[in-house]
Amino acid sequence: MKKSIAIIGGGASALFASIILSKRNFDVVIFEKNAKVGKKLAATGNGKCNITNQDLSLNHYFSANPSFVKYPIETFGFKEFSKFCETIGLSLISNENGKTYPASLQASSVVDVLYNEALFLGVTFHLNSFIDELKFQEKIEITTDNKIFKFDKVIVATGSIAMEKLGSSGSGYEIAKKAGHTIIEPIASLVQLTSPNEDIYQLNGVKTDSSVTLFINNKSTKTITGDLLFTNYGVSGNTILDLSRDANMALENSFGVDILVDLFPKLDKNKLVSILDNKAKALKGKGVEFLLLSFVNTKLIPFIFKKAKIAQHKLKINDLDKKDLLNIAYTLKSIKININGSKGFQYGEVVAGGVCVDEIFNKTMESKKQKGLYFCGEVLDVDGACGGYNLHWAWASAFVLASNMQ
Numbered sequence: 001m002k003k004s005i006a007i008i009g010g011g012a013s014a015l016f017a018s019i020i021l022s023k024r025n026f027d028v029v030i031f032e033k034n035a036k037v038g039k040k041l042a043a044t045g046n047g048k049c050n051i052t053n054q055d056l057s058l059n060h061y062f063s064a065n066p067s068f069v070k071y072p073i074e075t076f077g078f079k080e081f082s083k084f085c086e087t088i089g090l091s092l093i094s095n096e097n098g099k100t101y102p103a104s105l106q107a108s109s110v111v112d113v114l115y116n117e118a119l120f121l122g123v124t125f126h127l128n129s130f131i132d133e134l135k136f137q138e139k140i141e142i143t144t145d146n147k148i149f150k151f152d153k154v155i156v157a158t159g160s161i162a163m164e165k166l167g168s169s170g171s172g173y174e175i176a177k178k179a180g181h182t183i184i185e186p187i188a189s190l191v192q193l194t195s196p197n198e199d200i201y202q203l204n205g206v207k208t209d210s211s212v213t214l215f216i217n218n219k220s221t222k223t224i225t226g227d228l229l230f231t232n233y234g235v236s237g238n239t240i241l242d243l244s245r246d247a248n249m250a251l252e253n254s255f256g257v258d259i260l261v262d263l264f265p266k267l268d269k270n271k272l273v274s275i276l277d278n279k280a281k282a283l284k285g286k287g288v289e290f291l292l293l294s295f296v297n298t299k300l301i302p303f304i305f306k307k308a309k310i311a312q313h314k315l316k317i318n319d320l321d322k323k324d325l326l327n328i329a330y331t332l333k334s335i336k337i338n339i340n341g342s343k344g345f346q347y348g349e350v351v352a353g354g355v356c357v358d359e360i361f362n363k364t365m366e367s368k369k370q371k372g373l374y375f376c377g378e379v380l381d382v383d384g385a386c387g388g389y390n391l392h393w394a395w396a397s398a399f400v401l402a403s404n405m406q
């Protein structure tokens with residue numbers, strides 16, 4: 001007799017686990033609350049799906065117990081994932097930074113490959129089926145549409161509470177709690193940050209290649225270089241998304257949070273002053289704005305002059321003295337922005353927190369609290385940096401679960 005497995009949720013980790021389990025001759029049924037599977041997966045990577053990364057070093061992962069991720073990620077790394085993708089006809093392409101995508105650059109094609117493979121292997125799908133309760137009898141009972149289904153094992157693959165409109169609403173936490181699990185308080189991560197400094201709102205839409213340092217209680221903690229987007233509520237871009245986890249944790253603890261933006265991370269201050277000095281000499285007689293025109297985004301020019309405290313009567317480049325040039329260079333390398341919040345769960349790509357991993361076996365993903373109950377993907381207290389790490393967690397946790405299930 002084949003063992004029967006129910007998977008609650010039809011997202012990334014569920015589809016992946018269902019394929020491996022079916023290949024291993026388990027009888028798999030997926031219950032998905034949406035009318036379609038993989039709605040979030042289809043929205044990943046701005047529709048391109050940053051599916052994994054060639055560099056899966058463990059420092060890209062976070063959890064209250066970071067050692068939990070070691071076994072799944074090291075067992076099912078980039079090489080193993082790529083090989084597996086070949087077996088199901090999922091073609092991959094990597095860029096120079098190691099970020100990896102489907103060759104089609106189409107997230108929906110990843111959903112199509114996984115869903116069709118699962119169907120081909122005989123996985124049964126119950127769509128529009130929201131599950132909020134499990135009954136642990138001799139078998140595990142699931143009731144939906146007034147029908148009772150009985151399974152040998154149940155996998156909770158419901159995702160987190162990030163971007164509820166795509167399906168995950170935190171219901172997995174409730175199922176886990178009812179089975180005796182602890183939930184590490186979820187906090188939005190990979191999310192845009194808000195600022196009370198209204199003077200930056202006028203920079204809405206300006207995208208820069210900057211280095212951004214996070215300050216917590218005036219202490220520098222982490223610097224990330226990459227794109228930074230100014231918005232009419234605060235800041236966004238990959239640098240901000242990657243700093244948002246620490247920023248939100250600090251805000252939760254009522255710590256002061258600021259970021260310091262260096263618009264020219266590749267130039268030291270002296271080099272910048274010398275460039276400005278040469279420009280000033282070449283552009284003598286022209287208006288001050290010509291000093292920065294074509295050097296920074298045009299929208300930034302009045303903002304930089306104001307921050308650098310260039311007196312209003314200094315209209316011409318010749319009016320600027322050495323101290324002014326130093327102030328402009330200093331401002332270009334250190335714009336301080338206060339952070340007072342984030343756009344929250346509705347906009348966050350993932351959450352930090354979830355089912356406490358101390359209560360899960362990391363070789364099988366089985367609950368230590370309830371036999372026959374398993375978890376994989378983002379419902380667990382594991383999250384990753386930008387760059388394909390969260391989807392890789394979905395694949396790796398599903399892989400060890402499905403490969404080791406007895």
Ligand SMILES: Cc1cc2nc3c(=O)[nH]c(=O)nc-3n(C[C@H](O)[C@H](O)[C@H](O)COP(=O)(O)OP(=O)(O)OC[C@H]3O[C@@H](n4cnc5c(N)ncnc54)[C@H](O)[C@@H]3O)c2cc1C
Binds near residue numbers: 171378
């Ligand atoms: C906009 C956006 C872009 C992203 N881009 C990337 C990226 O490029 N690279 C990357 O690595 N990560 C990215 N992520 C994160 C990544 O999508 C998630 O980490 C990943 O999808 C988690 O997989 P999962 O299987 O745990 O959950 P999900 O993929 O969220 O799937 C959970 C499924 O369970 C269903 N469900 C929930 N509760 C129930 C219930 N009670 N009953 C039945 N069904 C239920 C949901 O409808 C959903 O379909 C992005 C996230 C977002 C929001």
